[in-house]
Amino acid sequence: MSNGTDAHAPIPTVTSLDEIYDNVETISAQSGRWNNLIDEFEKRFGRKPTHIARAPGRVNLIGEHIDYALFGVLPAAIERDILIAVAPSGTSDSADATKSSGPIQAQNLDERFQPHEFTAERHDETSEWHLPIDKTKLAWGSYVKAGYFGVLNRFFHHTSKELERPQGVDLLVTGSVPSGAGLSSSAAMVVASTLSFLVINDKLHELTKGNLVELTMENEKRVGVNSGGMDQAASVISMTNEALHVTFHPNLHAEAIALPKSTSPDFNPVFVIANSLVVSDKVVSAKTQYNLRVVETLVAARVLGRSLHVQIGPEEKPTLKEILDRWLNVQHGTVLGPDDLKDGLIRLIRETESLKDTLGADDGLTLEGLIHASGLGPREFRDVYLSWIEVDATHFKLYKRAKHVLSEALRVLQFRDICIASTQVAGGESNASADTLERLGTLMNESHLSCAELFECSCPELDELTSVARGAGAYGSRLTGAGWGGCTVSLVSETNVDSFIQKLKEAYTPYRAMDDDQLREVVFATKPGGGACVFKLD
Ligand code: NG1
Numbered sequence: 001m002s003n004g005t006d007a008h009a010p011i012p013t014v015t016s017l018d019e020i021y022d023n024v025e026t027i028s029a030q031s032g033r034w035n036n037l038i039d040e041f042e043k044r045f046g047r048k049p050t051h052i053a054r055a056p057g058r059v060n061l062i063g064e065h066i067d068y069a070l071f072g073v074l075p076a077a078i079e080r081d082i083l084i085a086v087a088p089s090g091t092s093d094s095a096d097a098t099k100s101s102g103p104i105q106a107q108n109l110d111e112r113f114q115p116h117e118f119t120a121e122r123h124d125e126t127s128e129w130h131l132p133i134d135k136t137k138l139a140w141g142s143y144v145k146a147g148y149f150g151v152l153n154r155f156f157h158h159t160s161k162e163l164e165r166p167q168g169v170d171l172l173v174t175g176s177v178p179s180g181a182g183l184s185s186s187a188a189m190v191v192a193s194t195l196s197f198l199v200i201n202d203k204l205h206e207l208t209k210g211n212l213v214e215l216t217m218e219n220e221k222r223v224g225v226n227s228g229g230m231d232q233a234a235s236v237i238s239m240t241n242e243a244l245h246v247t248f249h250p251n252l253h254a255e256a257i258a259l260p261k262s263t264s265p266d267f268n269p270v271f272v273i274a275n276s277l278v279v280s281d282k283v284v285s286a287k288t289q290y291n292l293r294v295v296e297t298l299v300a301a302r303v304l305g306r307s308l309h310v311q312i313g314p315e316e317k318p319t320l321k322e323i324l325d326r327w328l329n330v331q332h333g334t335v336l337g338p339d340d341l342k343d344g345l346i347r348l349i350r351e352t353e354s355l356k357d358t359l360g361a362d363d364g365l366t367l368e369g370l371i372h373a374s375g376l377g378p379r380e381f382r383d384v385y386l387s388w389i390e391v392d393a394t395h396f397k398l399y400k401r402a403k404h405v406l407s408e409a410l411r412v413l414q415f416r417d418i419c420i421a422s423t424q425v426a427g428g429e430s431n432a433s434a435d436t437l438e439r440l441g442t443l444m445n446e447s448h449l450s451c452a453e454l455f456e457c458s459c460p461e462l463d464e465l466t467s468v469a470r471g472a473g474a475y476g477s478r479l480t481g482a483g484w485g486g487c488t489v490s491l492v493s494e495t496n497v498d499s500f501i502q503k504l505k506e507a508y509t510p511y512r513a514m515d516d517d518q519l520r521e522v523v524f525a526t527k528p529g530g531g532a533c534v535f536k537l538d
Pocket of ligand 1: 231
């Protein structure tokens, strides 16, 4: 792991845009946006911001819905980001200031998003902070609250310095990551808001990048989605021009993966993001989609493990990766290397096939069947698998979900291998070829099919857009992010990017009436950008 992707590295504080964006065109395109944010902050709050927290969105190149099963994923940060300008506004002036946090005034440059004002309360100095977040609605302020809540409970709890009082903060947000589009605007919001509260309370230096990933994962759960750590890791740890292979078990680890390059633009891969324009509201649909998949994969892990005589305590809910490690007798805390992991996955996929009926085959198990297959009593089952998360389903498709997760985890390792092999240079020449792009593209296509048919997280528009993309010359195309709407990512040769985008415009009905500016908003080439940081203003 290079230093830059080290989860133990400090969170960067920068003082100029060239420490964030790596080329002159991007810096000049971005500086207007940054200056506008500073001017608007001053107009609204009567003074300049002291800092701007920045967190990028991400595109997941491959590895969908496997982070919460603790298998590695391969995302990259994109240049689109969330910026939050902040300044302290003092501590609480209430009669008993230790029971109430400083006031937060959160505004958004986008007028569609209403301002929010709130403070957190607690019963006394030793109790948890109370800051209600409505999990049934999607409100941008919830992400701000989630960041604040995490910082309060981590740093202003009785176990830390009791007498310190959290600062109030004025903040102004602007974002270029579309929401509900699978580019992780939610994680970018939570990372940027967490950074804002950390910096204003002088706590930034107390966390490493890895700590920030963990804290923001916890914070995001408070909004109602039991996400894995992919988005937070990509937003925090990414490095310009490199994708990240993020692994979660036994510890969070990020390995920089250089994407293949070729001296010929014909074989230089470019990733193009295209928004299906179907908005997928993960929070609202969590019971029947995202959170249901979390439960299905966890129960699948228990049923598989039990059938393979893996030891599982009655109160545990191990993930598929943990079951695989136990089945392979990997010592606790030991990292299973990529080749052993691949072999293990291939074997476990075989076992999953032979246990197809036990896992509910294609139609799934009823709740009764699920409880029976788990080997737990009804009450125990509910306590372990259903008491902490709300789901709504008549059938639970353990076989399909497990098969997707295990085969997708294998594809991530194969994608990584191709990137590593093709970027190993001989005499300074990178050796990406048509074959490299075809092999990567095939894995992306297989990933999409698996998401659509086994994990059932696609939708007709994403299926259409990926198929149009293949017809328009992409080597591979797949949904990216949680799915059920949102974006696709396609692998295209550099030479063909413009004609590819033009062909999408002609073939995907919602794009036909768009002018060039509108189209640029929804279809764009991207290259890996840098991770989150705090910009310090004078
Ligand atoms: P997006 O695309 O941001 O909704 C979600 C999860 C990820 C991961 C992907 C599916 C959040 C914040 N992120 O991503 O952890 O599970 O779905 O691969 O919920």
